[in-house]
Amino acid sequence: MIPTLPRRVALLGAAASLAAPALHAQPSVIRIGEINSYSAIPAFLLPYRQAWQMAEEEINAAGGIAGRRIETIFRDDNGRPEDAVRHAGELLNNERVDLLAGGFLSHVGLAVSDVARRNRRLYLATEPLSDALVWAQGHRYIFRLRPSTYMQCAMLVEEAAKLPARRWATVAPNYEYGQSAVRWFRELLSRAKPDVEFVAEQFPALGRIDAGATVQALAGARPEAIFNVTFGADLTNFVRQGSTRGLFDGRTMVSLLTGEPEYLDPLGDEAPEGWIVTGYPWQELNTPGHVRFREAYQARFNTHPRLGSALGFDSVTVIRRMLEATAADTDTEKMVDALRGMTFPTVFGEADPEFRAIDHQSTLGAYVGRTALRQGRGVMVDWRYADGRDYLPSDEEVRRLRPQD
Amino acid sequence: MIPPVLAAEGLHKSFGGVQAVADVSLAVAGGELLALIGPNGAGKSTCFNLINGQLRPDRGRVRLRGRDITGLAPRRIWRLGVGRTFQITATFGSLSVLQNVQMALLSHAGRAFDLLGQVPREDPAPALALLERVGMAEQAGRPCGVLAYGDLKRVELAVALAHGPALLLMDEPTAGMAPAERAALMALTARLARESGIAVLFTEHDMGVVFGHADRILVLDRGRVIAEGPPDAVRGDARVRAVYLGGMEVP
């Protein structure tokens, strides 16, 4: 069961596709170039694209924006930033797209963002988490939708600081995301609760965790609580070994992103219970906006929404709002100005987040709660919405972190 | 007194307690062909490899024109003026006959690391002259990979002669050749050796070749020299006859 892309099959006349700068672009269509790592991480990105297409169809069915239809051209970078950069060039120069969007992996997002900076074109980064995207490497033309590593760590630290635990251990995949998550968590938790100590840290290689040895090494350090950043297959293996070996017994687990259905679902009936996590409680979230979204999504795709679905739908909403504000004018500077400080509704149905003018980070939040098992599957319980605006550093600090132009 | 071109003195080599070569001494003068023979396992190959640098003797010395070359790498020994041919021909299959010889000439000129020159633009005359001497000039343009075996042997000879060696080491030079070709190759070798005053040391199975072309013969048995002298003397030697009894015909 593979959902199909809008294919452009007239391809093997290669020279034609290389050249011919978009003779087919009708002025009435607003074109969005979307680059993502579809073949590298399909499990995360197929729900995202489905929701994106659903949102796009809704807009076009309603007559488009100021009479102009929107059309998205999807490109697969296979997780390679250099391919993403090439696609960005093709989309901007040949397909004449009006803006770039997408991104899941941080490095791909950063690479595309750099192209956007250089070409002074808008890039709406939807999912990459890296703080660098809007801070150290931030610039006028990049906006990010999803709450960043820093924000999600801050949400968890708030909970972690309430725990009695003083001896902490961390486990995170050994790459920038894992390392910076651990760094923020340590820094923020030490600030909130100066008497904590970190007794062990494990950095298994991304996608190659030696779970037995890692669990044993953590257990050997006898921590009272563990902060986990592993995800995907690493998380699954970690959880299996950890629960068999009793690592989680009598310890509090605080875990980044694990409440997202993308990560909870594959664990099935072995989903851990009682972990403090960030995520997306799609079953229980019953705001009117979300109910509408969930039902439409389930009716259309015969499966429940993932977090990626929510972000895909919201991305299109952001673009719609922005274009409404510019009266469908696709001049980059006007679109950037429209986005700065713009608020938009989300499928969560919570208070409308905004794109902060100071760093172009949206204040979209995440849900913080505990994991539990219900009818053989992992869910989030006791959750609350953590509004993104409450988990960002002070303006002075942001100015220090982000180059000011 | 002029030292012989090659002189080996008291060579010993054993492998794991088995004495392969024991106290072998030999000398070859310029223009002379010395054959090293003996039944299988007599130590011919070991002895040969001690001289060409493939193996290092436990005891004993190898001198080339008076200079000690014991245990030097084959590459160094070549540089001091030793050319070699192999039992199974070793040539560069993807190079042409001419280029095989040119490679040896270039190496001799110290140009193996020359990145700027262009081999196709090199003067082919010196290499052609060598090929002329072995009768392979007409086939200069053919790739070595497609030559007949006898022709390969002659190319090898030209390559071995390229740096004007004082000594030629030939391991079973006629192995794998038709009888008629064998005589021709050895006659050619003998002529070249005498013309240029090259000392030749060779091992050989074909007794016709040995007794027909060698100036002197050295017979090994169980690692020791049992006879040495001109063909006629060796042919009459009782110990040699005993060693070869039934094993090999001594003409």
Add this chain to the structure above:
Amino acid sequence: MWQDLLAQSLSGLATASSLFLVASGLTVIFGVTRIVNFAHGSLYMLGAYLAWTLVGALPRGHLGFWGGVLLAVLIVGVIGVLIEVLLLRRIYKSPELFQLLATFGVVLIVQDVALWIWGPQDLLGPRAPGLRGAVDIFGARFPLYDLFLICVGPVVLGLLWLLFHRTRWGTRVRAATADREMVGALGVNQRLLFTTVFFLGAALAGLGGALQLPRESVNLQMDLAIIAEAFVVVVIGGLGSLPGAFLAALLIGQMQAFGILIFPKITLVLVFLVMAVVLILRPYGLLGRPPATAHAAPAIEPPYGPPSRALRVIGLVGLAAALVVPPLMGEFALIVFTEIAIMVLFAASLHFIMGPGGMVSFGHAAYFGMGAYGAALLTAHFAAPMEAGLLAAPLVAGLAGAVFGFFCVRLSGVYAAMLTLAFAQIAWSTAFQWIELTGGDNGILGVWPSDWAAPKLTFYYLALGLCVGATLLLRRSIFSPFGMAMRAQRDSPLRAEAIGLDGFRIRWVAFILAAVAAGIAGGLFAYAKGSVFPSVMAIPRSVDALVMVLLGGVQTVSGPIIGALAFTWAHEQLMRAFEMWRLLLGLLIVALVLFFPQGLAGAAQRLAGRRAP
């Protein structure tokens, strides 16, 4: 304290057992057929997926679980047979590397087929009945299933030993492993022997995968994750040696278990460090023996002639087209053509050591990446202009080539290739994990050309000039005395030595030159993309280079140029237009291997030769 160490050690043993199962199949297949089976990881992955499906379909309980595992193993064995009969059997006579390329094509195909059958989501299999819980070992809870796995490794080793020493089939397998010539002497039986060996090897891979079901989730990344480690184990143990593989698996398992206690951040690089050290100290692995025949009669290639008139004309026309056409085709075409020019140089640099040099490199991306990082680091840390960066790129790459090459060119064949891979992985891990210096996977941004070269057209001409210039220099040097010396030491090391050629130094210099050329390409790549990421020196980029060279044909001087053009173009087109581009690319590679064993340039040459005899 010691209880912790014991538990850690047991965890290492469980890992070792899993590794051994996969590695044993790989080493058995290599021993007999000399095929470096890149698709072994795919067979492992299929074993896990099939077991997931079958165990789920069969009734719960012992019979369902173990029956499902057994069935999966048999099916994977049959898949192995199919791969052997349909693909590999036809290309045993091709150069070693072509077989590798073919198995790489299979990897791509299996990836998309698995995605199509099982979908993208990670799957979690059931736990093994009766082995769900844990036992208490001196206060540490240790999973029963891991204890079971610890036993499986030695049991499989023992069964294989019996199979190889107590059956006639096994005796033949051992004979074939020990002496390549023996295989020919087996005559008619050879086909059957190869096919059955492939069945066994594939089944062992399947078993390795199926037995992971209760431990790990089944996912689409399993194949590539395991294959690198399996290769490491096989090479450390010595190719073709089963006890060696077992020993190496133990070593790696324990190193991993204890390594993370001492250096928690060294996880990625550790196994490759171990492999590099082992290969430097023991060039044929722990229990490996040097191959009986030093070189299994390398394929004799025709001598390189001076370019024919037709080739000159084609070359000139091509160059003229490269100068005149792209400006008319718009910005994006310039981006693509710049990339193609860079890839041509990259492929030509690899061909330089593979073709004339006779060396194999699985890690050529290291030097490409060193060039890119050399330039980018200079830009990022010293705000150096592009000119300085482009100068630094070949220097850094050449330096790396000198150091890594010093060790690599001493080895031959697959061992040399694996050592290049080890060094490339060490370089990649360093870039990936040394975040303070390299920014880690977030890379280095803002590596843009100087203002004068910023217009796409100017940069294209700059890249074209440098790449074509360097490629022509490489090409020219193939005809230099040095180039001929390279071919000489490749054709006959014995003869080369006997005419005073120093094979080691020749290969070393060639390796450095290739690294320098790859570094130029890498430096240009950094400025073309504006950013540098560790992926520039990851395994896929090395594989890309290999594919380009083999596609074009190793045995022709123009091969890499044609291969780079064809591959870059096909890759770009397929990726843009098809969701299942990997499947198509894989099929394309397999078709090429089957129908153009001399590569595209070789095929063209033969065609031209036929037309004008």
